[in-house]
Amino acid sequence: xxxxxxxxxxxxxxxxxxxxxxxGNNLILGFSIGGGIDQDPGQNPFSEDKTDKGIYVTRITPxxxxxxxxxxxxxxxxxxxxxxxxxxxxxxxxxxxTKKNEDVxxxxxxxxxxxxxxxxxxxxxxxx
Amino acid sequence: xxxxxxxxxxxxxxxxxxxxEIRRGKFRKSVFLDTSQDSDIQxxxxxxxxxxxxxxxxxxxxxxxxxxxxxxxxxxTCSTRIMAYMSELxxxxxxxxxxxxxxxxxxxxxxxxxxPCKGKVAISDLRxxxxxxxxxxxxxxxxxxxxxxFCLLQLGGEIFDTDMVIVDRTLTDICFDNTIVxxxxxxGFELRVELYSCCSEDDxxxxxxxxxxxxxxxSSLGRSAGKKLRAAMEPGPCSPVSNGxxxxxxxxxxxxxxxxxxxxxxxxxxxSHVQDSFRTHDLTISGNEECSYWLPxxxxxxxxxxxxxxxxxxxxxxxxLKVKQCGGDPQSWTKVYxxxxxxxxxxxxxxxxxxxxxxxxxxxxxxxxxxxRASEKDPHSKVQNICISNQYGGExxxxxxxxxxxxxxxxWMEAFWQHFYDMSQWKQCxxxxxxxxxxxxxxxxxxxxxxxxxxxxxxxxxxxxLSSTVSDxxxxxxxxxxxxxxxxxxxxxxxxxxxxxxKSAGRxxxxxxxxxxxxxxxxxxxxxxxxxxxxxxxLGLLSSDASLTSDSDSHCSTSPCSQHHGWPxxxxxxxxxxSSPSRLRPRTLSLDxxxxxxxxxxxxxxxxxxxxxxxxxxxxxxxLPISSRSPRSQRSTQTTLSCSSSTSSNSSSNSxxxxxxxxxxxxxxxxxxxxxxxxxxxRARLDPRNWLQSQV
Numbered sequence: 001x002x003x004x005x006x007x008x009x010x011x012x013x014x015x016x017x018x019x020x021x022x023x024g025n026n027l028i029l030g031f032s033i034g035g036g037i038d039q040d041p042g043q044n045p046f047s048e049d050k051t052d053k054g055i056y057v058t059r060i061t062p063x064x065x066x067x068x069x070x071x072x073x074x075x076x077x078x079x080x081x082x083x084x085x086x087x088x089x090x091x092x093x094x095x096x097x098t099k100k101n102e103d104v105x106x107x108x109x110x111x112x113x114x115x116x117x118x119x120x121x122x123x124x125x126x127x128x
Numbered sequence: 129x130x131x132x133x134x135x136x137x138x139x140x141x142x143x144x145x146x147x148x149e150i151r152r153g154k155f156r157k158s159v160f161l162d163t164s165q166d167s168d169i170q171x172x173x174x175x176x177x178x179x180x181x182x183x184x185x186x187x188x189x190x191x192x193x194x195x196x197x198x199x200x201x202x203x204x205t206c207s208t209r210i211m212a213y214m215s216e217l218x219x220x221x222x223x224x225x226x227x228x229x230x231x232x233x234x235x236x237x238x239x240x241x242x243x244p245c246k247g248k249v250a251i252s253d254l255r256x257x258x259x260x261x262x263x264x265x266x267x268x269x270x271x272x273x274x275x276x277x278f279c280l281l282q283l284g285g286e287i288f289d290t291d292m293v294i295v296d297r298t299l300t301d302i303c304f305d306n307t308i309v310x311x312x313x314x315x316g317f318e319l320r321v322e323l324y325s326c327c328s329e330d331d332x333x334x335x336x337x338x339x340x341x342x343x344x345x346x347s348s349l350g351r352s353a354g355k356k357l358r359a360a361m362e363p364g365p366c367s368p369v370s371n372g373x374x375x376x377x378x379x380x381x382x383x384x385x386x387x388x389x390x391x392x393x394x395x396x397x398x399x400s401h402v403q404d405s406f407r408t409h410d411l412t413i414s415g416n417e418e419c420s421y422w423l424p425x426x427x428x429x430x431x432x433x434x435x436x437x438x439x440x441x442x443x444x445x446x447x448x449l450k451v452k453q454c455g456g457d458p459q460s461w462t463k464v465y466x467x468x469x470x471x472x473x474x475x476x477x478x479x480x481x482x483x484x485x486x487x488x489x490x491x492x493x494x495x496x497x498x499x500x501r502a503s504e505k506d507p508h509s510k511v512q513n514i515c516i517s518n519q520y521g522g523e524x525x526x527x528x529x530x531x532x533x534x535x536x537x538x539x540w541m542e543a544f545w546q547h548f549y550d551m552s553q554w555k556q557c558x559x560x561x562x563x564x565x566x567x568x569x570x571x572x573x574x575x576x577x578x579x580x581x582x583x584x585x586x587x588x589x590x591x592x593x594l595s596s597t598v599s600d601x602x603x604x605x606x607x608x609x610x611x612x613x614x615x616x617x618x619x620x621x622x623x624x625x626x627x628x629x630x631k632s633a634g635r636x637x638x639x640x641x642x643x644x645x646x647x648x649x650x651x652x653x654x655x656x657x658x659x660x661x662x663x664x665x666x667l668g669l670l671s672s673d674a675s676l677t678s679d680s681d682s683h684c685s686t687s688p689c690s691q692h693h694g695w696p697x698x699x700x701x702x703x704x705x706x707s708s709p710s711r712l713r714p715r716t717l718s719l720d721x722x723x724x725x726x727x728x729x730x731x732x733x734x735x736x737x738x739x740x741x742x743x744x745x746x747x748x749x750x751x752l753p754i755s756s757r758s759p760r761s762q763r764s765t766q767t768t769l770s771c772s773s774s775t776s777s778n779s780s781s782n783s784x785x786x787x788x789x790x791x792x793x794x795x796x797x798x799x800x801x802x803x804x805x806x807x808x809x810x811r812a813r814l815d816p817r818n819w820l821q822s823q824v
Contacts, residue, residue: 034814034819034823039819040819045810
């Protein structure tokens with residue numbers, strides 16, 4: 001998940017669609033995020049590259065909408081409803097996820113295990 | 129707004145006889161109106177005129193800028209609607225006249241022209257990017273030039289406006305969140321999008337000082353005086369037509385002092401722009417930099433334009449048929465109730481299945497690749513059959529339909545032809561049904577005065593729902609403990625719990641006000657402790673008190689008594705805590721969310737806002753996780769309690785506190801196993817003080 005500034009980022013992503021849960025006056029997704037271009041990337045326990053200022057999932061409420069949708073702790077969020085999340089401030093990321101008029105958020109997330117899965121499947125193919 | 133080649137718009141020339149007569153009121157419009165359609169339009173016109181008068185009055189009367197802008201917007205919308213209705217009326221009258229003429233002159237034969245079906249067209253997520261000079265945007269110098277903008281969308285006779293948005297140079301795009309749905313649109317529709325803007329300064333005196341002179345004056349007069357003067361002398365509208373570039377008016381628009389909207393940009397969308405995703409369209413910009421209502425538009429507009437023709441959403445034809453698949457037994461006719469809708473012919477066993485939403489027996493695809501023809505007369509029956517052929521993969525599959533009578537066959541063929549015609553007219557809209565989300569009625573967001581700081585924009589949610597959650601948890605705890613106590617196991621700590629409880633309960637009765645001081649944390653702590661029903665019924669009281677007063681005193685003052693009572697509170701709670709060492713505590717979703725919200729509040733990590741009552745809650749929270757670690761000996765926890773009030777232990781305990789709720793996934797309060805230590809490390813690193821996290 002390391003990137004070279006100025007070069008396009010390629011990643012194996014998974015699409016995750018989360019239906020927001022209504023709780024009184026709030027719509028909650030059931031996870032926490034960390035990171036952002038205004039945060040210290042060295043403190044991110046999930047990132048491989050300690051200069052990665054992306055948005056990461058730090059906590060999933062068990063049984064919550066995000067958990068049901070398949071989001072996992074440690075995922076890096078690349079897009080939310082089409083909006084890029086690789087180069088946003090923390091608050092911008094939070095706002096993009098918590099828009100009151102949206103009932104569903106479609107995320108593109110990436111995680112190490114996805115890349116490994118692709119490599120593994122490609123590896124078995126080559127063996128054949 | 130006035131396009132000559134737009135047939136939908138007719139104009140009554142200014143000063144023409146018709147206009148004068150209408151103005152004088154000599155002719156009541158009903159003289160011209162024969163049909164009910166006309167009276168409908170007349171009613172709409174009257175309604176809009178009333179609305180316009182109301183808007184004018186409101187504009188004249190209101191003093192606040194926001195109200196004035198909104199009123200001016202409704203005025204503009206009403207004027208546009210009136211003009212559209214008038215032109216519609218004119219057109220209908222012309223059509224009537226033409227009809228009379230043709231009837232007189234020749235026999236009007238049956239109309240062979242097929243009309244395509246109508247449909248719904250929806251436009252949503254309008255976004256217009258702006259192109260500020262980078263010096264303006266980043267350096268943020270000079271006074272903030274603000275404009276109020278809104279979009280007017282017109283299709284056929286329907287005109288809708290979006291909400292008004294205030295734009296200044298801190299915005300990169302103008303976004304309109306509304307979804308506008310037009311119900312009756314033909315495939316040849318033209319959706320006209322117009323962007324109106326109005327300068328939003330303090331003084332609305334309509335001077336027309338040229339901008340250069342104004343800027344000279346403002347710079348020579350000194351900064352603040354010049355600013356005011358410049359606002360007062362805002363250059364008037366730059367386009368030659370001063371009433372917003374509108375077509376010639378039929379009825380005099382009352383000139384009201386106040387903000388006036390001017391057309392900034394426009395574009396027209398049609399069927400070729402319809403797509404199920406976002407697309408960018410070009411805007412035609414009117415006005416230039418000298419105008420007061422100018423905004424640096426990038427020149428394009430993004431939106432999602434979707435269309436649902438009725439042939440895709442409604443049943444076009446339905447009836448009983450007999451179907452036979454080609455290549456099958458020639459005598460195996462299946463009787464079905466068929467419904468033609470969208471891209472398929474649904475065949476149900478019985479008519480009742482349609483309403484009951486039962487799956488159809490089978491479905492025959494009807495799309496642009498389907499071929500339908502009437503076959504030769506079947507020797508057995510006198511009725512023609514209809515053959516429908518589709519290509520599935522490489523194979524061609526043919527279904528043969530037959531009806532009971534010749535008229536039915538003819539009707540079905542007619543329906544198929546009409547369906548094919550509709551699909552050819554609506555083109556890409558008939559490939560798949562596009563989703564149109566109807567705007568849900570929701571309460572308008574409360575307008576908060578802009579205070580400039582991000583923190584001011586945060587709304588501190590009331591913990592009303594927390595009280596219900598907490599009492600639910602408590603009720604469950606009570607039940608669980610009741611069961612346990614019935615089993616006979618009564619841990620030794622219960623006695624401590626009891627005596628402490630009496631103390632704390634007594635105290636808490638009096639000190640509800642002080643309790644409110646801890647409100648963000650008390651509900652946090654309480655659910656973690658199981659409660660036995662007989663022994664602490666007061667806990668229920670505790671929670672309700674806490675929740676009732678939580679709102680009022682969420683910004684608690686650190687009164688000395690709160691500190692003082694920091695002691696007995698934790699002692700009771702910890703003892704309650706220690707009662708659950710060996711039991712799995714199931715956690716609820718809402719509780720989790722609330723806990724982390726509260727934690728976030730307490731540490732200032734959630735939503736990035738600082739809770740002013742941070743010191744006391746954290747000091748009270750501190751003993752919690754520590755006691756969760758080692759519940760065995762009360763003494764140790766007591767000693768930790770003793771130093772909890774001091775700030776030195778706060779820092780260390782805070783970091784632990786941030787992850788204690790999570791570590792209780794499995795075994796809540798036992799000594800952490802080595803496997804969990806890595807998790808603990810993770811939790812330590814997730815300390816919001818080092819790395820901001822937000823709950824969403």
